[in-house]
Amino acid sequence: MRLRLIATSDLHAHLVGWDYDTDQAVFGQGLARVADLIKRARAEQENTLLFDNGDFLNGSPLGDYVAARPGMAHPMIAAMNLLGYDAATLGNHEFSEGLPHLLQALAAARFPVVSSNLHPESGPAYASPSVILDRTLVDRSGQIQLLKVGVLGFMPPQTRLWEADHLQDRFAIEDILTAARREVPRLRAQRADLVVVLAHSGLQTCSANGDGENVARALSEIPDIDAVFSGHVHEAYPAQPISAPKGQAAPVVMPGFFGSHLAVIDLDLRFGESGWTVVSHRSEARPVAVRHPQNGVRPLVAERPEIKALARPAHTALRAQGRAQIGDTPQRLHSYFAKVQPSPALQLVASAQRCHLKAALANGPYAHLPILSAVAPFKAGGRGGPENYTDIAAGGLSRRHGHDLYLHPNYLVAFRLTGAEVVDWLERSAGLFNQITASSTDQRLINPNFPGFNFDVLHGVSYQIDLSQPARYDEPGNIKTPEAGRLRVMWPDGTPLDPAAPVVLASNSFRLAGGGGFSGGCPENVIYRSDVPVQSIVLDHIRAGRAGDGAGGSWGFRPLAGTAVVYETSPVAETLLDEIARFRPERLGRQENGFHAFRLWL
Numbered sequence: 001m002r003l004r005l006i007a008t009s010d011l012h013a014h015l016v017g018w019d020y021d022t023d024q025a026v027f028g029q030g031l032a033r034v035a036d037l038i039k040r041a042r043a044e045q046e047n048t049l050l051f052d053n054g055d056f057l058n059g060s061p062l063g064d065y066v067a068a069r070p071g072m073a074h075p076m077i078a079a080m081n082l083l084g085y086d087a088a089t090l091g092n093h094e095f096s097e098g099l100p101h102l103l104q105a106l107a108a109a110r111f112p113v114v115s116s117n118l119h120p121e122s123g124p125a126y127a128s129p130s131v132i133l134d135r136t137l138v139d140r141s142g143q144i145q146l147l148k149v150g151v152l153g154f155m156p157p158q159t160r161l162w163e164a165d166h167l168q169d170r171f172a173i174e175d176i177l178t179a180a181r182r183e184v185p186r187l188r189a190q191r192a193d194l195v196v197v198l199a200h201s202g203l204q205t206c207s208a209n210g211d212g213e214n215v216a217r218a219l220s221e222i223p224d225i226d227a228v229f230s231g232h233v234h235e236a237y238p239a240q241p242i243s244a245p246k247g248q249a250a251p252v253v254m255p256g257f258f259g260s261h262l263a264v265i266d267l268d269l270r271f272g273e274s275g276w277t278v279v280s281h282r283s284e285a286r287p288v289a290v291r292h293p294q295n296g297v298r299p300l301v302a303e304r305p306e307i308k309a310l311a312r313p314a315h316t317a318l319r320a321q322g323r324a325q326i327g328d329t330p331q332r333l334h335s336y337f338a339k340v341q342p343s344p345a346l347q348l349v350a351s352a353q354r355c356h357l358k359a360a361l362a363n364g365p366y367a368h369l370p371i372l373s374a375v376a377p378f379k380a381g382g383r384g385g386p387e388n389y390t391d392i393a394a395g396g397l398s399r400r401h402g403h404d405l406y407l408h409p410n411y412l413v414a415f416r417l418t419g420a421e422v423v424d425w426l427e428r429s430a431g432l433f434n435q436i437t438a439s440s441t442d443q444r445l446i447n448p449n450f451p452g453f454n455f456d457v458l459h460g461v462s463y464q465i466d467l468s469q470p471a472r473y474d475e476p477g478n479i480k481t482p483e484a485g486r487l488r489v490m491w492p493d494g495t496p497l498d499p500a501a502p503v504v505l506a507s508n509s510f511r512l513a514g515g516g517g518f519s520g521g522c523p524e525n526v527i528y529r530s531d532v533p534v535q536s537i538v539l540d541h542i543r544a545g546r547a548g549d550g551a552g553g554s555w556g557f558r559p560l561a562g563t564a565v566v567y568e569t570s571p572v573a574e575t576l577l578d579e580i581a582r583f584r585p586e587r588l589g590r591q592e593n594g595f596h597a598f599r600l601w602l
Helices: 032-044 061-067 076-081 099-107 176-189 214-218 305-322 342-361 400-405 418-432 534-543 569-584
Strands: 002-008 046-053 087-089 116-122 130-138 144-154 171-173 194-199 227-229 242-246 253-254 261-272 273-288 290-294 296-299 325-329 373-374 396-397 413-416 457-459 461-463 487-490 502-508 526-533 554-557 563-567 586-590 595-602
Touching: 002 032, 002 194, 002 227, 002 253, 032 046, 032 076, 032 261, 032 305, 061 076, 061 305, 061 400, 076 099, 076 305, 076 400, 087 144, 087 194, 099 554, 144 176, 176 194, 176 214, 194 214, 194 418, 214 227, 214 253, 227 261, 253 261, 253 273, 325 534, 342 373, 342 400, 342 413, 342 502, 342 526, 342 534, 396 586, 400 534, 413 418, 413 534, 418 457, 418 461, 418 487, 418 502, 526 534, 569 595
Parallel strands: 002 046, 046 087, 144 194, 194 227, 227 253, 373 502, 461 554
Antiparallel strands: 002 261, 116 171, 130 144, 242 273, 261 273, 290 296, 325 396, 373 457, 413 502, 413 526, 461 487, 563 595, 586 595
């Protein structure tokens, strides 16, 4: 008998293919488009089960719109019900809009939700530790067979830090591998024929112990697990279909993000003395669109009209809300060069944070301290592709631009740091850049494994990064070269930053929760926390007519004579090369990934 398992992951409330920041259609995302792949996959194989791997409720303007309206039925849940999901697990972002919102949304789900390492300390259980799906299937001779499919689900244990404000002390989150080694035998003892794992966890780390965030590969090596769906890190795997006989490890598939792919695992089963066992498997990640280097993203499937109909009320209202005018900007706000020089888009956010914090701290014990403001380029290419940039024309600003400038539901948090801690913060951030050999050409500037949302740019000081030196921190935030020092930090007037002098740093709740591994972002350093999200602070700043305010300071690279690096950004940046004239940019052409490469002289 053949059993097909299909799954989505990291949908983040992307129900239809629409970019609400730019108010235009996009073709490589959305559950409405994945729904067509689901229909095709089911047509190919009668025995099919459908799962979701977490982060389906929140993380888009549509998700924010629903969360702001208590009592509104969540269209993502309605769509998943319509598509007939067999089970789902919770991701870390399921908690980002609070527990009441999550409980209400899940109450409407007509499919079981499992979370095997989430343990409620008080209050209701938001998911079951596991579930066994009793399914009637057809074997290759046409005979009816009964199959018990056990399903487990896991989220990163770091969720307890990232979502501490919402989880508080009401939940414990266990190490994924520890929980799996306990729960798999339990399912087998309950006579599960197969065990499927929904792991909201990436592939990168394969450690067998500890509190690993990305351990899907290690999960696949646990005995009696038959299939693993991976996610969380917004990647697609495998790049090409894989067929193999049953081995020591179970097949693993990761279906991208925002509805970019559908994960497919085909299990060939044989019945013997010990029941049904897997004899071979095939796995693939099917895309909803293909990227042409010169022609952009082209869809491979159509959006299903029944899913678009479910989205239409919220979609229409959200577009109308986003068009509301709130202010003006005297300059174009874009992030095409945000990883090589100061960005006007980031400066606006930094200025908004600084002004809010200055007013909040006025007349208090910290009013006399200088305020720095940290902002990361959330939309600056990376895994989001060459379309993943902020680009707002000079002139009128609409409400939708607030989300374009600041995506995440973070709150403003102020830390009291020393000058030395500020420098260390920047050393952590500078891990974005590869070490560059002086007098070389065409070395890659950016470390592709370093997420852009961990590249904090500090406004209010001036600093240079010496790329010839090694990074102090690795990608996850562990110190790898303690003696390394890439940074030279000064005040805007050229005065060196005193390592012992106190300063205030405006940052966010994600850093406070340990996001990015910035050592200074710890609870004992907190002196202020806003009661409104940063996005609201940015919108108020624009409404006050302050979109053109500067944030102070600057940053750049220490000159390296005769040295050039390769930097990839959007093809749109070709029209803006005057802005980076000091790098003497040279066009290297459009790449297979859709980005345009430039040679920059340091």
